[in-house]
Amino acid sequence: MFSHSIRRHTQELIIFSNLQVKSRVIQAPTMVYIHTLTLLLLLLSSATTQQPPPDAVTRFQQYLRINTAHPHPDYPAAVSFLNDLAKSIPNLQTRTLYLTTPQKPLLLVTLPGSNPSLPSVLFNSHLDSVPAEPSKWSHPPLSAVKTDDGSIFARGAQDDKCIAIQYLEAIRNIIAKDPGFKPTRTLHICYVPDEEIGGFDGMAKFVESNDFKELNVGFFLDEGQASTNDEYRVFYADRSPWHIVIKAAGQPGHGSRMFDNSAMENLMKSVEIVSRFRENQFDLVKAGMLANSEVVSANPVYLKAGIASSDGKFVMNMQPSEAEAGYDVRLPPTVDPDLLKKRIADEWAPATRNMSYHIVEKGPLRDYMGRPLVTATNDSNPWWMVFKHAVEACGGKLSKPEILSSTTDARYMRVRGIPSLGFSPMKNTPILLHDHNEFLKDTVFLEGIKVYESIIKAMSSFEGTTP
Numbered sequence: 001m002f003s004h005s006i007r008r009h010t011q012e013l014i015i016f017s018n019l020q021v022k023s024r025v026i027q028a029p030t031m032v033y034i035h036t037l038t039l040l041l042l043l044l045s046s047a048t049t050q051q052p053p054p055d056a057v058t059r060f061q062q063y064l065r066i067n068t069a070h071p072h073p074d075y076p077a078a079v080s081f082l083n084d085l086a087k088s089i090p091n092l093q094t095r096t097l098y099l100t101t102p103q104k105p106l107l108l109v110t111l112p113g114s115n116p117s118l119p120s121v122l123f124n125s126h127l128d129s130v131p132a133e134p135s136k137w138s139h140p141p142l143s144a145v146k147t148d149d150g151s152i153f154a155r156g157a158q159d160d161k162c163i164a165i166q167y168l169e170a171i172r173n174i175i176a177k178d179p180g181f182k183p184t185r186t187l188h189i190c191y192v193p194d195e196e197i198g199g200f201d202g203m204a205k206f207v208e209s210n211d212f213k214e215l216n217v218g219f220f221l222d223e224g225q226a227s228t229n230d231e232y233r234v235f236y237a238d239r240s241p242w243h244i245v246i247k248a249a250g251q252p253g254h255g256s257r258m259f260d261n262s263a264m265e266n267l268m269k270s271v272e273i274v275s276r277f278r279e280n281q282f283d284l285v286k287a288g289m290l291a292n293s294e295v296v297s298a299n300p301v302y303l304k305a306g307i308a309s310s311d312g313k314f315v316m317n318m319q320p321s322e323a324e325a326g327y328d329v330r331l332p333p334t335v336d337p338d339l340l341k342k343r344i345a346d347e348w349a350p351a352t353r354n355m356s357y358h359i360v361e362k363g364p365l366r367d368y369m370g371r372p373l374v375t376a377t378n379d380s381n382p383w384w385m386v387f388k389h390a391v392e393a394c395g396g397k398l399s400k401p402e403i404l405s406s407t408t409d410a411r412y413m414r415v416r417g418i419p420s421l422g423f424s425p426m427k428n429t430p431i432l433l434h435d436h437n438e439f440l441k442d443t444v445f446l447e448g449i450k451v452y453e454s455i456i457k458a459m460s461s462f463e464g465t466t467p
């Protein structure tokens with residue numbers, strides 16, 4: 001029912017966009033003139049826009065210069081660029097889907113396989129980036145400037161515009177070397193909006209659509225993170241985000257009075273308790289017992305209290321009757337969510353201290369069978385074996401598979417039982433996602449293309465049976 005209404009909505013939007021050109025009656029000689037002019041314009045525009053720039057690194061820089069940072073990402077411009085790029089590669093088909101508004105398109109690129117009845121392989125890259133603070137950067141975040149040592153500075157260089165271009169360049173290279181190349185399984189690439197803000201208008205809508213169901217996806221490859229050493233990192237799960245707001249109510253009164261049960265006192269006791277929990281979790285990491293992404297993180301992100309005065313400051317001689325704190329909490333798939341909920345109710349926000357709380361679970365914790373959202377990285381998962389061998393076949397080394405600290409759109413696949421890995425081939429690279437001065441070296445970017453060539457060939461031509 002739900003997916004039907006999305007589909008209808010999508011079709012309406014497509015029809016709407018086809019009706020943009022207004023019709024009117026034109027005389028015949030004028031018509032010929034207009035046709036010639038149109039043809040000339042078309043030829044000119046294909047010469048200027050269809051022609052890809054000369055090399056992969058330049059194409060990467062061009063993509064980085066399109067502003068897809070929140071809060072105003074220019075998705076149509078990014079999709080138009082990627083669509084042109086895909087169209088410059090033989091055999092690639094493209095489709096633009098509108099799952100919500102015309103401002104949030106999703107681009108689907110397809111390399112058809114010779115046996116379309118086999119489950120397909122889907123590679124993903126999100127179109128959006130987090131914002132940047134230009135004054136804190138050594139080069140403007142949209143400049144994609146390449147310094148003498150080959151470092152390309154731009155917001156999105158690592159997260160995740162590199163993989164967007166690497167996928168296409170890898171296919172370009174495969175076909176250039178072997179023009180008759182046709183994979184067994186169909187390979188799709190999707191470019192989705194809004195991952196950085198939860199994917200609710202992006203991947204979450206896409207997986208509900210008939211367009212997605214028709215792809216019959218058997219394996220999903222998404223973004224990962226850079227590694228600071230010589231091995232590539234690979235991720236088999238994400239932590240799940242909870243946004244928790246803790247509220248305290250309490251006795252108001254004159255700023256000079258001492259009394260029990262003020263809202264601020266109640267909230268601050270909570271803040272201390274959460275901080276202690278955070279410290280205990282972090283100690284496990286510092287002691288080397290667990291990785292960062294294997295513990296629960298609970299980071300305070302805002303505090304709100306006080307009575308505003310007319311000059312925009314706070315009234316200092318009033319103790320407020322309400323106070324609240326916001327937390328970004330991340331749960332690894334190994335943690336029992338009910339135990340954490342009990343801890344929150346009993347310790348972080350006890351009703352006995354006039355506290356209340358609200359948890360927004362920003363994603364599922366279990367798949368449709370009630371299993372934790374993890375992808376097997378052993379020989380029970382043939383996709384894992386093919387992936388691993390493909391990376392090794394081109395000389396790459398993989399470090400021990402990890403849980404990702406943050407959250408990606410892969411959770412929308414794992415919840416459907418689709419095996420999914422997170423991987424961005426960036427080694428010997430500082431981890432700069434969401435940081436100032438995000439950059440990627442041209443040599444690392446180009447080496448990543450070679451890795452994807454190997455992965456794409458192996459995964460799309462894998463003929464074995466899959467669970």
Ligand SMILES: CSCC[C@H](NC=O)C(=O)O
Nearest residue numbers: 196197198241362406407
């Ligand atoms: C609420 S889901 C947010 C997803 C986001 N992804 C990347 O940073 C993250 O914060 O991990």
Ligand SMILES: [Zn+2]
Nearest residue numbers: 126159160223
């Ligand atoms: Zn990302």
Ligand SMILES: [Zn+2]
Nearest residue numbers: 130159196433
């Ligand atoms: Zn990100």
